[in-house]
Each structure stands twice: as C-alpha cells, then as structure tokens.
Amino acid sequence: MSRAAALEPVAPLAAPAVLAVRGIGKTYGANTVLSEIDLHIRAGEIHAVIGENGAGKSTFMKILSGHVAPTTGTLALGGRPVAFSGPAEAEAAGIVLVHQEILLADDLTVAENLFLGRELTRRGMIDDASMRRLTRERLASLGSSVSPDAIVGTLSLADRQLVQIARALLESHQLVIFDEPTAVLTSEEVETLLALVRQLRDAGAAILYISHRLDEVEALADRVTVLRDGRMVGSFDGAELTQADMARLMVGRELSTLYPPKGAVAIGEPRLEVENARVPGFIEDVSFTVRSGEILGFGGMIGAGRTELFEGILALRPGRVGALLVDGRAVRIARPIDAIEAGIGYLTEDRKGKGLLLDEGMAPNLTLSALSRFNPGLVLDGKREEAALGETIARYDIRVRARGVKAGQLSGGNQQKLLLAKVMMTDPSVVVIDEPTRGIDIGNKSQIYAFVQELARAGKACIVISSEMQELIGICDRLLVIRNGRIAGELAGEAMTEDAVVMLATGAAGQAGTRGETQA
Amino acid sequence: MTNRLMTAVAIGALLAAGSALAQERKTIAVSIPAADHGWTAGVVYHAEKAAEEVKAAFPGIDVVVKTSPTAPAQVSAIEDLAAGGNLDALVILPHSSEELTTPVQAIKEDGTFITVVDRGLTDPTIQDLYVAGDNIAVGQTTAEFLVDKLGGKGEVVVLRGIPTVIDDERIKGFEDGLKGSDIKILDIQYANWNRDDAFSLMQDYLAKYPKIDAVWANDDDMLLGVLEAIGQSSRTDIKYALGGNGMKEIIEKVMAGDAMTPIETPYPPSMIKTAIYMTAANLSGQVPIRGSVKLDAPLITKDNAQEYYFPDSPF
Amino acid sequence: MTDATMGQVRPERRLSVNWVDLGPFLALAALMVVGFLINPDFLAINNLTNVVTRSAFVAIIAVGATFVIASGGLDLSVGSMAAFVAGVMILFMNALAPELGTSAIPLGMLVVVAAGALCGLANGAITTIGRIEPFIVTLGTMGIFRALITYMSDGGTIPIDRSLRDAYRPIYFGDVLGIPVPILVSLAVAGAGAFILYRTKFGRRCIAVGANEEVARYSGVSVARIRTLAFVIQGICVGLAAICYVPRLGTATPTTGVLWELQVITAVVIGGTALRGGRGHIWGTIAGAVILEFIANLMVLSDFVSEYLVAAVQGAIIIVAMLVQRLSK
Known part of the structure; x- marks a missing residue:
C-alpha cells in the first residue's frame, strides 16, 4: 500500500480542454449532493469518473449533459463558457450521452431507431434508402454487422447497446459520456465495447467514462477522477492507479473485510434437493442439493439460465422438476405460493420490476408475501406491521429519513435490504438470492454478505446466483457452474478460482472459444 | 290523408289484386333498425305483423324483414338483400340519411321500387314512395x-x-x-x-x-x-x-282518463306497416302509388284512444 | 448519520393531511359554494337529497369499479350489466309475485346480487383465464348484456308487477331518519368497500396486483384470483345498484344504464384513483360520483349555459377538478 499512499492528484495540464469544469456544485434544498468539482476533459483522452453509489457520479453526469443545472460553478466548452437549459442544448454543443439503460423503441428497426426524431427526408418524404445506407456505414465503423432492417427487440443486449451508441454518435460530438455502459454486457461483449471506446478516443473525441467496474477503469482510463460523498478526492493518472488504490480512494478505508470469514458455520442435513430440473429454452437437466448452513453459489455466463432455473423450479415460469425435497419431504410446486409455503424464499435479481412495489411504503412491501402473519382475524393489524418494520429497519440497518418513504425512494442498497427482509418474513428454510449486490455500493455489499452468512449460521440453506465471480468465490462454500443448460462442474474450497469458473462457464476447459453456445 | 284512410286504400288494393296475380312471385325487402329502444321495438313489431298479414293475404308476395343495429350494418344488409338481383321492392327506415342514400340509389338503379319511411334520404328523387309521421x-x-x-x-x-x-x-x-x-x-x-x-x-x-x-x-x-x-x-x-x-x-x-296526462299525440311506429301495405299494393300492379304520405298527428283523447292501442306491441 | 437511521425514525401518524384523499372533497365543497352563488336553491335540502340520492347508483357501482381499477383492470360492462340484472330481477320477482306476494322482493334482491356476482365472475374468468385485456373482454360483455336486456324486453320495457310496486317503492323513495335509503345503501357499500380495500389481506393484494403484477406474483399472490375477485365485487355492486334503481321507475329497459360505465370510471378517477391501478380511494370515489351528479344538477339550475353547451361545460369542470387535484399534490 505504500505505493498507493504516495499517489498524488495530478495538476491539470496546460493543454486546452474540450470541457473545463470549475467549482461545479449542486444543492437540493439543504442537501448538498455535489460540491467544488474541478476537472478538465481533453480530446483524445478517456477520463473515468468513479465513486461509490451516492458519491455524486450521476448528478455530475446529468449536469454535463444538460439534464440538471448546477447550483454553483461554471462549464467551459472549447474555452467558451456555456450553460445548458436542457439536454438538447448540450447535444447541440457536441456533448452526447450514452445512457446506462437501453432507450430504444423495440418494435422499430435499427435504422428507424437511429434516426428517430431526426429522420432524413427527400422532397418532403421519408428517405429510407439514405437512412439505411448511413446506418449500415455507421454500424460498420463501430465494427458491427447488424442489419439496418433488424427489429431492435430481436437483437441481443450487446447489439442494442451498440445501436444506442451509434445513435448517440450520429450527431457531431466533441465529448462522449458513457454511463455504466457495460452493466448489461457479458465479459466478451465488454471487451468489444472497450475496444470501441478506445477507437473513439483515438479518433480524437474526449471520453467521460463513468463506471463502478474497477477492472474496466484500470484497463481503459488515461485519467481517473474519484468522487466521494459529493466531493472530489482527486484526479489521477490512470496508468499509476491499481484497482486496490481506486477502491481505497472511493471508500476512504481499507476493504480487507468485504467478505466474512469462511468455515465458521457447520454444514448439516440437506434442506433442498432438486432432481432433473428442466426449463424449456434454458435448462436441460440440472440436479443439486444444498444443506443447512451451506452457501451454494451458481455461476455461469449471463444468459446461461441460472435465474430461469430457479424461476422454473419455483413455478414463476414454465418448468419441470423430477423431484423436489425440502427437509427430506417431497414437495410439489405448481404455483409461486407453494414454494413460499414449502419454505423456499426467492430474492429476484429484478428488484425494481419484480421485487418491490416502488410506489408503496416500506411496510406494505415488507409484509406482502406474509400477509397471513399480520391478519389475526379478518383485519390486517397495522400496528403489528409497523412493529415488524421497526424491527426490520434496525435489524437490516436500513437508512431512511422517514418511515413513510416509498420503496422507490430508497437507495439500491436499502431496497435490497428491504427485499431480503421481505423474503425473510415468510420464514424460509431455503433462501435463493439472485444477484445479491447488483447496483449496490461497497459499504452495503459487505453488509449483505454478512446477512447471508448469518442466515447460514441460523441453519438455513442459502443459494447465491451472481455474475460477479469474486463475490461467488468470496462468500460461497461450494460453486456450481451452469453451461449449455447443464451443470458444467462443481468447485469447492481452494479450487474456487476465477480461472476455474471461467473455464467451466465458457467451456474453455474442453474446447476453446465456444462462448457463443452459452448465450441464451 | 290520414293513416287510417291510406291503410284502407292499401288493403283494398291488396285484396283486389290478390286473386288476379298469383303466378309471378314477388319479393319485398324491409330494412329497419334493430329494436334498441321502445319506438324502434314498435317498428320491428309492426313490420313483422305486416309481413305476416301481407303474405297471408297475398301468396304471390314474399316479405323479408331484416333489422340492423347500425347504419353500416344496414348498408351491408340491404346490399345482401339486393344481391340476388330479383328484389322487387325495398321498404327502408334508414338509420341515417347520409350513409344510406348511395346504397339505396344503387338498388334503385336495378329497377327496385323504393319506399322510404320516417327519415328521408338526402336525395328525395330516389324514393318512389315516402311515408312519414309529422x-x-x-x-x-x-x-x-x-x-x-x-x-x-x-x-x-x-x-x-x-x-x-x-x-x-x-x-x-x-x-x-x-x-x-x-x-x-x-x-x-x-x-x-x-x-x-x-x-x-x-x-x-x-x-x-x-x-x-x-x-x-x-x-x-x-x-x-x-x-x-x-x-x-x-x-x-x-x-x-x-x-x-x-x-x-x-x-x-x-x-283511463288520467287527469295529468289526458291526451297523447301519435308518431306511431305502425307507419312501417302502412308503408309495407302500400308497397305491396303497388307491387300488385293494380294500384300505382307514387309520392309522399305524411301521417297526421291528431290529438288522441279518451274517445279515440282505443284505435291507437296495441297491447301486444312492446311499445 | 445516526439521526437518519432506523430506531429513531418515528412512525408516521395518520393525522397529517393527505391532500390526495382530501382533494375530491375539497372539489365537492368548492362546487357547493359555486352552486350556491349561482342559485341559492342549489343548497335547498330537497335539492341536495334528490341529487345525492340520484348519484347512489353510480356511486355504488363505482365502489366496485375502484376495486377493479385498483387491481389494474377496467370494466366497461357495468351499465349494460346493471340493465341486464335489473331485468332478471324484475322477471324473477314477477314470476314469484302471484304465489309469494311481496316476499318475492327480498328473494329477487338475492337473485340480482347473485346474478351480478356471476356476471362479474364471467368478466373476471374470461380476463384471467383467457388472458385477454379487460378492456376488450368487458367491451364484449357490454354488448352481450345490452343485447340480453333488449331481447328480454323485446326492445321495450320490463315493468315490475303492479302488486309489488308499492311495497318496493320505499327502497328508492323511502328514508330512515330523513336520509334516503339509496344514500344509506351507498354509504354502507362504501364502508364495506373501504374496510375490504384498506383493512384486509385481499385489499392489500388487490393494490399490489394493480401496482405491479410481477411483484405480486413473485410475492406468492395469485394474480388471477385477485383480479377475478375484484370483478366479482364489481358485479355484486352492480346488483346492489340495481336493487336501488328498479323501484325508481319500476322498469328495466334497453336504455337503462346507458353510459353509466363512463360516469363510473369518471367518478373513480375524480376520486383520486389512478386508471393505471395500484391505488384505490373508496371515499374519494363516492365524492366523485356526487360531484358528477351535482355538476349535472347545476347545469339545469344555472341559466347562463345554453342547453347546447351543457356537455362542454360538464367536460370542462371535470378536467378542472382533475387539474386542481393534480396541483394540490
């Protein structure tokens, strides 16, 4: 760590900046979310901005792209001061934003999406031929061979992302902002995207790259600006910074205790046994057993069907199991409620879409799966619900300004804790957690890991599905890797390494370069 | 001319013709709105009554009654009725004047006798006979x-x-x-x-x-x-x-001599019956009838109420 | 950070004013003031009871519609269904009257509620089992129910037997302690509705299903059953409305309940329930129904609106009422 401690913020160079940010800050009411940001973004440079959730990354990005007006400070574009009243103005000035979510019309073709709202016309009529030709050229220049006539809804996420980037780059651009562009991509697709970002840089554009994936930042960034609690920790030379340095700068403390120590929990009897699970289109044949006190991980490529495996087992989507035993008793799960009653709790990966009612308060969310517990007679007992919420807030360290806030207003970490508490309300003996820490900052991550281990210690069987290999390796006792609809292999103890997981997940162990097969 | 008089003329004509011309079978199509409230329900009732009576009185004439819930449905209905090509007369109470005018004109051009009831078409020259209340x-x-x-x-x-x-x-x-x-x-x-x-x-x-x-x-x-x-x-x-x-x-x-409602004015759905009788009379070839007939709306009082009372009609 | 964490967060008291819930009542109060300024007769007790009594059918049906809409559905068939079940009830009562006399009336009431529940069950089952949009399903049943009443009446009128007329009349025209019976019925229905929606498991699940079907499903809620039950509640409410409706004119006709579905939906929305589901405001719905009837009443009582423009003014008032609510949030 001595080398990291010696790191010094780099003074802005004298070379002219595409965008100069001076003293930018943003205050909502009494709440300051961003203050005193100073940085220069230069042409031909990839400038990464990193920070924990809530550090102010997205506010900063929204200010640059014209979605939000700063409270203090100035922006200068090409040496001239600018103030944007909206995203359209920022775009006109040459600042384009590639959104994290894919914002395309699924039912339209690639070409139609690319030119949506700025269609080319010829003598007053839509000029399809030119638009399709331009689309083909643009996509080709990004190294893609997607047809301009393909319907966007039929494309893979990576291709859609590419279309979205092509759309952003259609306008003349001096500065391109990428907001977590790899969140939806598989690791090979990430490589392609990183190459694309480099290509844009080499063509002379200034790139602002916002991410919390430190490996990408390390691989990509020429310069890294770290934000913490709305303030700038500093701007650093990308080549000098390791991932560990970045993590330390982001968190402001050492992260040696991110994962709880293993082996503290005794593993007991089988709690869930699944034989010959089949989910049409995803899973051919999977059998596994998870025991009391055990944390079993499921790894594999995105799209390998891990989520679908459990949705199929739990009757959330069509699927079949040969046999399913909970604590040795055979159970038939025909409807989602059967799974809950059998003692299997499932935390969905899609917290916002399938996990929580975002417009409802915390209490109704907490009790939704277990309403019978709060229904002594004919009537729901509001006091009992409130008491349960109080316990939950304390037990899971949910941080809110008021109890009445809606679930949608909570941060990702607090939502995840609420969702965990909601599933635990049904008192399951088996807990399946799908992507336990997606979109959650490091502080909350370590708490979630601790909760999972506590569940194991309480004798529950835990199943963790994750796309983050380090996480799986960090908390699981045993790991099953899914590939081609089957279990490609099992890893435990010292054998659980990233290399081993990747080999099993991609089939590289047997035949190299068959990644495509594992795609859904 | 009153309703009663016209009906008498028509029936007279029918009876006179009935024996004379039995060999050639003729068809009258009656197109009316479906029964969706009291008055149209009365129209349907009287149309069906008239169809029975005319067929019974005169075996050479067939009467087809077709109800339609909307104007477009009525257009389709009359086109279907005329499709055979041997429609001799069409009695129509149009849903709407605008939408039915052209289709009725097309049928007229095939030589079909057109009787329009109640609501006129936008081009009055299409109709051979027009029967309406006042x-x-x-x-x-x-x-x-x-x-x-x-x-x-x-x-x-x-x-x-x-x-x-x-x-x-x-x-x-x-x-x-x-x-x-x-x-x-x-x-x-x-x-x-x-x-x-x-x-x-x-x-x-x-x-x-x-x-x-x-x-x-x-x-x-x-x-x-x-x-x-x-x-x-x-x-x-x-x-x-x-x-x-x-x-x-x-x-x-x-x-019953109600004090608050001692009188009534008719706009009787039975006008469809009048129209069908008159069309049948014309079709017989014995009584050429052209022109407009406006049924009067006389005061109905206790004395003459019985005449306007149809206990079996839904209206 | 500690002051922002868990233990110290005080439970929120329900005493704080909720403007969304209050909105329709404020709008109602404002309408009363405007009404009085336009024509002092507006606030005459006779006029007020007449108007509120008249609003009862729509209010009762709208309570059911609040469930359907809150659970993410929509029922366009309620007006036709009201006419149909009213017709069924009258035919049933008339058939029993010669033997049972006035005891045919309570039996008829049971029949109409059962008929309503069955109609609702049909709507719900087709929607959920057939996986068809409720808009389309109820558009279809709207036509079916309307055709059935037309068929049953030959397009004319189904009158209630004369021997039952007088005994049944008080259900619309009677009062208890000066409060007309239909108003009491609609208050009772609203009370029961509010209890079910706010205080029971079913109500909570109804809201959850409307707010996000997937979340409800992943939480072990049977979405199909909840949706279907909401339609059944709607049907029962239609049956109850028919019980109050029939004694007024003593008939059911093919024009009974025409366009009630739109009034009902408008009442629900004015009451603060969003059409996209996930929220239900029973008392607001009642206020919405009364507001609609008051607006119509005011149009007649005021002299400055041309008869040709009444509908335009009504439409404008409804939009303004919605805007006031939106702004008061």
Missing part, C-alpha cells in the same frame, strides 16, 4: 292543447331528446303552437329520450322553479321519468304532464 304536428298539437286548457297563459318546462332533426322539428312545432299565447317556456334541456335522465332533469326543474303549470316531454319514454319525479315531489302546481309518440303505457293513461 314531427312538427306532434309538437304543435300538444302546444295547442295546452294553450286551450291553460287559458292562454302559464309557465311550462320542456324536455327534449337528442340533437336530431326529429327533435328539432318537434320543438319547433311546439314553439309555433304557443305563438300568440302568453304561455312561457321556462326551460328546455336535453334528456336523451331516456327515462332516467328525464327523471333527474325533472327533479332539477322542480328544484329550480317553484311554480310550473305544465311539462312537455317530447317523447313518452321521458314522460314516464317525468311522472315519477313529479309523484315523488308531492307538488300540486303541475296541471299537465304530456308526452308524444303513442307509447302504449301512455295510451292506457289516456284511456
């Missing part, structure tokens, strides 16, 4: 009765139906009938020819006007709602509550 007279006859009974002065409220030519004509007739008297119309509002709406509107009239001498609802369905609202209010200032159309419930009141 909406102006419905309003006027009622107004004249009120002028007479109220001694030429008083205050009335009016409930009108749905903005259409029929509604406008009745209101115009009523206003014309009051001209020269001191009877004042306090209020006119739409109640959609619907008894529930009429009930509400009448309650509101009663709340708004402390003294009302008479109420006229330009359709009997609405009158039923009006009477219920008056009954509930226990108001005694209202001397007359009158309607129009010749609904059997109201005719019953007239026959």
Whole structure:
C-alpha cells in the first residue's frame, strides 16, 4: 500500500480542454449532493469518473449533459463558457450521452431507431434508402454487422447497446459520456465495447467514462477522477492507479473485510434437493442439493439460465422438476405460493420490476408475501406491521429519513435490504438470492454478505446466483457452474478460482472459444 | 290523408289484386333498425305483423324483414338483400340519411321500387314512395292543447331528446303552437329520450322553479321519468304532464282518463306497416302509388284512444 | 448519520393531511359554494337529497369499479350489466309475485346480487383465464348484456308487477331518519368497500396486483384470483345498484344504464384513483360520483349555459377538478 499512499492528484495540464469544469456544485434544498468539482476533459483522452453509489457520479453526469443545472460553478466548452437549459442544448454543443439503460423503441428497426426524431427526408418524404445506407456505414465503423432492417427487440443486449451508441454518435460530438455502459454486457461483449471506446478516443473525441467496474477503469482510463460523498478526492493518472488504490480512494478505508470469514458455520442435513430440473429454452437437466448452513453459489455466463432455473423450479415460469425435497419431504410446486409455503424464499435479481412495489411504503412491501402473519382475524393489524418494520429497519440497518418513504425512494442498497427482509418474513428454510449486490455500493455489499452468512449460521440453506465471480468465490462454500443448460462442474474450497469458473462457464476447459453456445 | 284512410286504400288494393296475380312471385325487402329502444321495438313489431298479414293475404308476395343495429350494418344488409338481383321492392327506415342514400340509389338503379319511411334520404328523387309521421304536428298539437286548457297563459318546462332533426322539428312545432299565447317556456334541456335522465332533469326543474303549470316531454319514454319525479315531489302546481309518440303505457293513461296526462299525440311506429301495405299494393300492379304520405298527428283523447292501442306491441 | 437511521425514525401518524384523499372533497365543497352563488336553491335540502340520492347508483357501482381499477383492470360492462340484472330481477320477482306476494322482493334482491356476482365472475374468468385485456373482454360483455336486456324486453320495457310496486317503492323513495335509503345503501357499500380495500389481506393484494403484477406474483399472490375477485365485487355492486334503481321507475329497459360505465370510471378517477391501478380511494370515489351528479344538477339550475353547451361545460369542470387535484399534490 505504500505505493498507493504516495499517489498524488495530478495538476491539470496546460493543454486546452474540450470541457473545463470549475467549482461545479449542486444543492437540493439543504442537501448538498455535489460540491467544488474541478476537472478538465481533453480530446483524445478517456477520463473515468468513479465513486461509490451516492458519491455524486450521476448528478455530475446529468449536469454535463444538460439534464440538471448546477447550483454553483461554471462549464467551459472549447474555452467558451456555456450553460445548458436542457439536454438538447448540450447535444447541440457536441456533448452526447450514452445512457446506462437501453432507450430504444423495440418494435422499430435499427435504422428507424437511429434516426428517430431526426429522420432524413427527400422532397418532403421519408428517405429510407439514405437512412439505411448511413446506418449500415455507421454500424460498420463501430465494427458491427447488424442489419439496418433488424427489429431492435430481436437483437441481443450487446447489439442494442451498440445501436444506442451509434445513435448517440450520429450527431457531431466533441465529448462522449458513457454511463455504466457495460452493466448489461457479458465479459466478451465488454471487451468489444472497450475496444470501441478506445477507437473513439483515438479518433480524437474526449471520453467521460463513468463506471463502478474497477477492472474496466484500470484497463481503459488515461485519467481517473474519484468522487466521494459529493466531493472530489482527486484526479489521477490512470496508468499509476491499481484497482486496490481506486477502491481505497472511493471508500476512504481499507476493504480487507468485504467478505466474512469462511468455515465458521457447520454444514448439516440437506434442506433442498432438486432432481432433473428442466426449463424449456434454458435448462436441460440440472440436479443439486444444498444443506443447512451451506452457501451454494451458481455461476455461469449471463444468459446461461441460472435465474430461469430457479424461476422454473419455483413455478414463476414454465418448468419441470423430477423431484423436489425440502427437509427430506417431497414437495410439489405448481404455483409461486407453494414454494413460499414449502419454505423456499426467492430474492429476484429484478428488484425494481419484480421485487418491490416502488410506489408503496416500506411496510406494505415488507409484509406482502406474509400477509397471513399480520391478519389475526379478518383485519390486517397495522400496528403489528409497523412493529415488524421497526424491527426490520434496525435489524437490516436500513437508512431512511422517514418511515413513510416509498420503496422507490430508497437507495439500491436499502431496497435490497428491504427485499431480503421481505423474503425473510415468510420464514424460509431455503433462501435463493439472485444477484445479491447488483447496483449496490461497497459499504452495503459487505453488509449483505454478512446477512447471508448469518442466515447460514441460523441453519438455513442459502443459494447465491451472481455474475460477479469474486463475490461467488468470496462468500460461497461450494460453486456450481451452469453451461449449455447443464451443470458444467462443481468447485469447492481452494479450487474456487476465477480461472476455474471461467473455464467451466465458457467451456474453455474442453474446447476453446465456444462462448457463443452459452448465450441464451 | 290520414293513416287510417291510406291503410284502407292499401288493403283494398291488396285484396283486389290478390286473386288476379298469383303466378309471378314477388319479393319485398324491409330494412329497419334493430329494436334498441321502445319506438324502434314498435317498428320491428309492426313490420313483422305486416309481413305476416301481407303474405297471408297475398301468396304471390314474399316479405323479408331484416333489422340492423347500425347504419353500416344496414348498408351491408340491404346490399345482401339486393344481391340476388330479383328484389322487387325495398321498404327502408334508414338509420341515417347520409350513409344510406348511395346504397339505396344503387338498388334503385336495378329497377327496385323504393319506399322510404320516417327519415328521408338526402336525395328525395330516389324514393318512389315516402311515408312519414309529422314531427312538427306532434309538437304543435300538444302546444295547442295546452294553450286551450291553460287559458292562454302559464309557465311550462320542456324536455327534449337528442340533437336530431326529429327533435328539432318537434320543438319547433311546439314553439309555433304557443305563438300568440302568453304561455312561457321556462326551460328546455336535453334528456336523451331516456327515462332516467328525464327523471333527474325533472327533479332539477322542480328544484329550480317553484311554480310550473305544465311539462312537455317530447317523447313518452321521458314522460314516464317525468311522472315519477313529479309523484315523488308531492307538488300540486303541475296541471299537465304530456308526452308524444303513442307509447302504449301512455295510451292506457289516456284511456283511463288520467287527469295529468289526458291526451297523447301519435308518431306511431305502425307507419312501417302502412308503408309495407302500400308497397305491396303497388307491387300488385293494380294500384300505382307514387309520392309522399305524411301521417297526421291528431290529438288522441279518451274517445279515440282505443284505435291507437296495441297491447301486444312492446311499445 | 445516526439521526437518519432506523430506531429513531418515528412512525408516521395518520393525522397529517393527505391532500390526495382530501382533494375530491375539497372539489365537492368548492362546487357547493359555486352552486350556491349561482342559485341559492342549489343548497335547498330537497335539492341536495334528490341529487345525492340520484348519484347512489353510480356511486355504488363505482365502489366496485375502484376495486377493479385498483387491481389494474377496467370494466366497461357495468351499465349494460346493471340493465341486464335489473331485468332478471324484475322477471324473477314477477314470476314469484302471484304465489309469494311481496316476499318475492327480498328473494329477487338475492337473485340480482347473485346474478351480478356471476356476471362479474364471467368478466373476471374470461380476463384471467383467457388472458385477454379487460378492456376488450368487458367491451364484449357490454354488448352481450345490452343485447340480453333488449331481447328480454323485446326492445321495450320490463315493468315490475303492479302488486309489488308499492311495497318496493320505499327502497328508492323511502328514508330512515330523513336520509334516503339509496344514500344509506351507498354509504354502507362504501364502508364495506373501504374496510375490504384498506383493512384486509385481499385489499392489500388487490393494490399490489394493480401496482405491479410481477411483484405480486413473485410475492406468492395469485394474480388471477385477485383480479377475478375484484370483478366479482364489481358485479355484486352492480346488483346492489340495481336493487336501488328498479323501484325508481319500476322498469328495466334497453336504455337503462346507458353510459353509466363512463360516469363510473369518471367518478373513480375524480376520486383520486389512478386508471393505471395500484391505488384505490373508496371515499374519494363516492365524492366523485356526487360531484358528477351535482355538476349535472347545476347545469339545469344555472341559466347562463345554453342547453347546447351543457356537455362542454360538464367536460370542462371535470378536467378542472382533475387539474386542481393534480396541483394540490
């Protein structure tokens, strides 16, 4: 760590900046979310901005792209001061934003999406031929061979992302902002995207790259600006910074205790046994057993069907199991409620879409799966619900300004804790957690890991599905890797390494370069 | 010419022709709106009655009755009816003048005899025969009765139906009938020819006007709602509550000598029957009938009510 | 950070004013003031009871519609269904009247509620089992129910037997302690509705299903059953409304309940329930129904709106009422 401690913020160079940010800050009411940001973004440079959730990354990005007006400070574009009243103005000035979510019309073709709202016309009529030709050229220049006539809804996420980037780059651009562009991509697709970002840089554009994936930042960034609690920790030379340095700068403390120590929990009897699970289109044949006190991980490529495996087992989507035993008793799960009653709790990966009612308060969310517990007679007992919420807030360290806030207003970490508490309300003996820490900052991550281990210690069987290999390796006792609809292999103890997981997940162990097969 | 007279002529013609021409079979198609409220239900009833009677009286003529719920459906229906190419006559009560004019004209061009009932087509030259009630007279006859009974002065409220030519004509007739008297119309509002709406509107009239001498609802369905609202209010200032159309419930009141509703004006759905009889008469070849027939709207009182009473009709 | 964490967060008291819930009542109060300024007769006790009584059918049906809409559905068939079940009830009562006399009336009431529940069950089952949009399903049943009443009446009128008329009349025209029976019925229905929606498991699940079907499903809620039950509640409410409706004019006709579905939906929305589901405001719905009837009443009582423009003014008032609510949030 001595080398990291010696790191010094780099003074802005004298070379002219595409965008100069001076003293930018943003205050909502009494709440300051961003203050005193100073940085220069230069042409031909990839400038990464990193920070924990809530550090102010997205506010900063929204200010640059014209979605939000700063409270203090100035922006200068090409040496001239600018103030944007909206995203359209920022775009006109040459600042384009590639959104994290894919914002395309699924039912339209690639070409139609690319030119949506700025269609080319010829003598007053839509000029399809030119638009399709331009689309083909643009996509080709990004190294893609997607047809301009393909319907966007039929494309893979990576291709859609590419279309979205092509759309952003259609306008003349001096500065391109990428907001977590790899969140939806598989690791090979990430490589392609990183190459694309480099290509844009080499063509002379200034790139602002916002991410919390430190490996990408390390691989990509020429310069890294770290934000913490709305303030700038500093701007650093990308080549000098390791991932560990970045993590330390982001968190402001050492992260040696991110994962709880293993082996503290005794593993007991089988709690869930699944034989010959089949989910049409995803899973051919999977059998596994998870025991009391055990944390079993499921790894594999995105799209390998891990989520679908459990949705199929739990009757959330069509699927079949040969046999399913909970604590040795055979159970038939025909409807989602059967799974809950059998003692299997499932935390969905899609917290916002399938996990929580975002417009409802915390209490109704907490009790939704277990309403019978709060229904002594004919009537729901509001006091009992409130008491349960109080316990939950304390037990899971949910941080809110008021109890009445809606679930949608909570941060990702607090939502995840609420969702965990909601599933635990049904008192399951088996807990399946799908992507336990997606979109959650490091502080909350370590708490979630601790909760999972506590569940194991309480004798529950835990199943963790994750796309983050380090996480799986960090908390699981045993790991099953899914590939081609089957279990490609099992890893435990010292054998659980990233290399081993990747080999099993991609089939590289047997035949190299068959990644495509594992795609859904 | 009165309804009765025309019918007599037609029946006479039929009977005369019946024996003479039995060899060539002729077809009359009758296209009318489906029964969706009282009056159209009456039309369906009378059309079907007429079809039976004509077929029985004259074996050489076939009568096909077809009801349609909407104007486009009616267009399809008459096109289907005419599709065989041997349609001799079409009796039609059009859903709407605009939409039916062209299709009827096309059928006319195949040499079919066209009888239009109640609602005219936009081009009157298409029709060979036109049979209609007199909406102006419905309003006027009622107004004249009120002028007479109220001694030429008083205050009335009016409930009108749905903005259409029929509604406008009745209101115009009523206003014309009051001209020269001191009877004042306090209020006119739409109640959609619907008894529930009429009930509400009448309650509101009663709340708004402390003294009302008479109420006229330009359709009997609405009158039923009006009477219920008056009954509930226990108001005694209202001397007359009158309607129009010749609904059997109201005719019953007239026959029973009801004090509040002693008279009625007909706009009888039986006009379809008149039209079918006359068309049949023409088709027989013995009685060429062309032109327009406007059925009068005479005052129905206790004395002649029996004539306008069809206990089996739904209307 | 400690002051922002768990233990110290005080439970929120329900005493704080909730403007969304209050909105429709404020709008109602404002309408009363405007009404009085336009015509002092507006506030005459007779006028007020007449109007509120008249609003009862729509209010009762709208309570059911609040469940359907809150659970993410929509029922366009309620007006036709009201006419149909009213017709069924009258035919049933008339058939029993010669033997049972006035005891036919309570039996008829049971029949109409059962008929309503069955109609609702049909709507719900087709929607959920057939996986068809409720808009389309109820558009279809709207036509079916309307055709059935037309068929049953031959396009004319189904009148109640004369021997039952007088005994049944008080259900619309009677009162208890000066409060007309239909108003009491609608208050009772609303009370029961509010209890079910706010205080029971079913109500909570109804809201959850409307707010996010997937979340409800993943939480072990049977979405199909909840949706279907909401339609059944709607049907029962239609049956109850028919019980109050029939004694008024003593008939059911093919024009009974025409366009009630739109009034009902408008009442629900004015009451603060969003059409996209996930929220239900029973008392607001009642206020919405009363507001609609008051607006119609005011149109007649005021002199400055041409009869030709009444509908335009009504439409404008409804939009303004919605805007006031939106702004008061």
